[in-house]
Amino acid sequence: MKYSERIEDIAKRVNEALNRFLPTAEGPQKRLFEAMRYSAMAGGKRVRPMLVLEFCRMCGGKEEQALPFACAVEMIHTYSLIHDDLPCMDDDDFRRGRPSCHVQYDEATALLAGDALLSLAFETGLCNNMQSGVLAQNALRAMGLLAKASGGQGMVGGQMIDLLSEGQHIPLELLETMHRGKTGAMIRAAAAGGCILAGADETRVQAADAYAAKLGLAFQIVDDILDVTGNSQTLGKPAGSDVGNRKSTYVTHLGLEEARRLAGRLSQEAVDCLRVFGEERAFLSDFTLRLLNRDH
Amino acid sequence: MKYSERIEDIAKRVNEALNRFLPTAEGPQKRLFEAMRYSAMAGGKRVRPMLVLEFCRMCGGKEEQALPFACAVEMIHTYSLIHDDLPCMDDDDFRRGRPSCHVQYDEATALLAGDALLSLAFETGLCNNMQSGVLAQNALRAMGLLAKASGGQGMVGGQMIDLLSEGQHIPLELLETMHRGKTGAMIRAAAAGGCILAGADETRVQAADAYAAKLGLAFQIVDDILDVTGNSQTLGKPAGSDVGNRKSTYVTHLGLEEARRLAGRLSQEAVDCLRVFGEERAFLSDFTLRLLNRDH
Numbered sequence: 001m002k003y004s005e006r007i008e009d010i011a012k013r014v015n016e017a018l019n020r021f022l023p024t025a026e027g028p029q030k031r032l033f034e035a036m037r038y039s040a041m042a043g044g045k046r047v048r049p050m051l052v053l054e055f056c057r058m059c060g061g062k063e064e065q066a067l068p069f070a071c072a073v074e075m076i077h078t079y080s081l082i083h084d085d086l087p088c089m090d091d092d093d094f095r096r097g098r099p100s101c102h103v104q105y106d107e108a109t110a111l112l113a114g115d116a117l118l119s120l121a122f123e124t125g126l127c128n129n130m131q132s133g134v135l136a137q138n139a140l141r142a143m144g145l146l147a148k149a150s151g152g153q154g155m156v157g158g159q160m161i162d163l164l165s166e167g168q169h170i171p172l173e174l175l176e177t178m179h180r181g182k183t184g185a186m187i188r189a190a191a192a193g194g195c196i197l198a199g200a201d202e203t204r205v206q207a208a209d210a211y212a213a214k215l216g217l218a219f220q221i222v223d224d225i226l227d228v229t230g231n232s233q234t235l236g237k238p239a240g241s242d243v244g245n246r247k248s249t250y251v252t253h254l255g256l257e258e259a260r261r262l263a264g265r266l267s268q269e270a271v272d273c274l275r276v277f278g279e280e281r282a283f284l285s286d287f288t289l290r291l292l293n294r295d296h
Numbered sequence: 297m298k299y300s301e302r303i304e305d306i307a308k309r310v311n312e313a314l315n316r317f318l319p320t321a322e323g324p325q326k327r328l329f330e331a332m333r334y335s336a337m338a339g340g341k342r343v344r345p346m347l348v349l350e351f352c353r354m355c356g357g358k359e360e361q362a363l364p365f366a367c368a369v370e371m372i373h374t375y376s377l378i379h380d381d382l383p384c385m386d387d388d389d390f391r392r393g394r395p396s397c398h399v400q401y402d403e404a405t406a407l408l409a410g411d412a413l414l415s416l417a418f419e420t421g422l423c424n425n426m427q428s429g430v431l432a433q434n435a436l437r438a439m440g441l442l443a444k445a446s447g448g449q450g451m452v453g454g455q456m457i458d459l460l461s462e463g464q465h466i467p468l469e470l471l472e473t474m475h476r477g478k479t480g481a482m483i484r485a486a487a488a489g490g491c492i493l494a495g496a497d498e499t500r501v502q503a504a505d506a507y508a509a510k511l512g513l514a515f516q517i518v519d520d521i522l523d524v525t526g527n528s529q530t531l532g533k534p535a536g537s538d539v540g541n542r543k544s545t546y547v548t549h550l551g552l553e554e555a556r557r558l559a560g561r562l563s564q565e566a567v568d569c570l571r572v573f574g575e576e577r578a579f580l581s582d583f584t585l586r587l588l589n590r591d592h
Contacts, residue, residue: 023448028470029477032448032456083411088382088403107384108459111407112452115379118411119447122418126440136432143439144422151415152319152328156408160328163404174324181325 003286010053011046017067018074021124035105035113036120040078042096048073048186052194054284055208058277061198064132069142069197072125073190076150079117082110084159122147134197142193149189158182165247172253176217184216204276211273218266219291221259224249228256230295267292299582306349307342313363314370317420331401331409332416336374338392344369344482348490350580351504354573357494360428365438365493368421369486372446375413378406380455418443430493438489445485454478461543468549472513480512500572507569514562515587517555520545524552526591563588 001009018040025033049070056066085092085100086107093103102110125146129139148154158181161174170178191212195205228251250259271288274281297305314336321329345366352362381388381396382403389399398406421442425435444450454477457470466474487508491501524547546555567584570577 027453028460028473029448029453029456031460032453036448079411083407086384086407088407109456111379111382111384112456112459115375115410115414116448116452118414119443119450119452123440123443123447126436126443129436136436140422140425140432140436144419147415147419147422151419152325152332152412154415156412156415157325157328160325160405160408163408164324164327177324 003283003290006283007050007287010050013063013067014046014049014053014070014074015041017071021068021071021075021120021128023120031105031109032112032116035101035109036117038104039082039095039101039113040075040117042098044074044078044096046074048077048190050287051187051190051212051284052197055191055194056198058280058284059195059198059200059204061194061200062132065129065134066194066197068124068128068132069146069193070190072121072143072146073186073193075117075121075124076146076155077186079114079121080150080155080159082114082117086110089159089163118150121150135199138196138199142189142196145193145196146186146189149185154181154185154189155183156181158185167247169252170248172248175248175250175253179217179220180213183220184213187216188212207273207276211270214266214270214273215288215291218263218270218288221250221263221266222292222294224251225256225259225263226294226296227251263292299579299586302579303346303583306346309359309363310342310345310349310366310370311337313367317364317367317371317416317424319416327401327405328408328412331397331405332413334400335378335391335397335409336371336413338394340370340374340392342370344373344486346583347483347486347508347580348493351487351490352494353490354576354580355491355494355496355500357490357496358428361425361430362490362493364420364424364428365442365489366486368417368439368442369482369489371413371417371420372442372451373482375410375417376446376451376455378410378413382406385455385459414446417446431495434492434495438485438492441489441492442482442485445481450477450481450485451479452477454481463543465548466544468544471544471546471549475513475516476509479516480509483512484508503569503572507566510562510566510569511584511587514559514566514584517546517559517562518588518590520547521552521555521559522590522592523547559588 022037022040023033025037052066052070052073053063057063081095082101084090085095086102092100094100098104101113122143125143126139129136150156158178161178162182165174165178188209191208192205195208227249250262254262267288271285274285318333318336319329321333348362348366348369349359353359377391378397380386381391382398388396390396397409418439421439422435425432446452454474457474458478461470461474484505487504488501491504523545546558550558563584567581570581
């Protein structure tokens, strides 16, 4: 199967599973379920669930062992976008080319839809392991990792730092801490979680984690470069949303050339981390280098 | 130990554990951690964690087996209050006699503090079982129950129904569905979760669930009665906050006398459900009947 077909194929299976795990839009709280579906099924590249599934597969696991966790990761990503778009946060009226959740519905519904997606993520990841033969202790560990990655020491913590440093110049170290929280933590949990659910040994879990940490950083740097040189397309935000801000980026800190060099080095190091997965790593290596060389 | 001393003693141990599980207010996202602590340590009766601990104890479990779960339940309760108070929801400036979280901090910080508390609840309940000897499958089941209870089919679903029926007369059946979601689901998860973590048999888990369903309903009815006859003090909202609304309650549906009769019957049925727990049930029976006869 060609690279692009394979990417599409994975996204299709993730979408099918999400559709299965999301509540059907009926009953007295129908509006809530509609809003959850509106945002969760709005497309998106499904990069995080793809990482879950690929790491599970590379460790010899079956896809059904990782699908609930993959959907949990995507639900958390979706909830973070809904809350990020709210008027008290980024106040974005559009998301993925459509009205954002609070514009399509209303603020209260969007707030609750985000809240419900976060709970549903944990329900999905916790309540669907028996059938697929995942060991309880592995499910517990992967979900614990996800809980930590999504919270105040991870994603939400990164959002808070972002909020506090709005429009300000911040030191490179804090910029990195912010990105490690905001996007890095969930990507790392996705990669490590996929391995854990497949019952992988500690060496592979650590390699996946190291890979994902480098991938997340490289992606962010490339994004900062594209913000200056052309189209940007972050893992979460709409293209170009940061243009015009006086905010710190890798480019303002390092300059274009040095930023490019750093992104290239991190991508190569990320690919190197995949060695322990043997021949099966070809697809993910390809994916990693394509991310570096993307032009949007 | 006297009843009131015992209630205070449990609340004290819950507060100590919460203090341990909450992040210390330091680092670049300090403001977030402060806001989480501000709301989580604001007092409150700690009814839900008390139920977790009591059911665990009545099933022969040790307190440390249930404390992380008890704190998880309370963190979710706290997050729901923070988000409930936001301007786009109930727009309440006060909570437990102090400025609500978004007044003390700001809307964005309050939103993120709620989000982070929900994730921290799962982290706390998922990552602290090995030391206390809880079986992985039991932790997984209890946390799965909590995830479901807190989401769109439970607490958040109830909040959505509440939002949609604001200021309207709604049928008794929908009123019950709303309360079963809004407060009942979490109380049931607390009671059943305490049993599950202690490794109780299915009979006890079901009895705890049935007890809690009746307790939740009885409490709500008494609350509706007190809203008319005197002071109210719900399990979540400040006293008297609903007075003056044209909204449906058990009293508008049933009248005072019939509502009193129903609350009495439900409390007695709740107490009856506790029989399977033998002599150990004395404290919780006492608690249940006191709730019925409270005057605020």
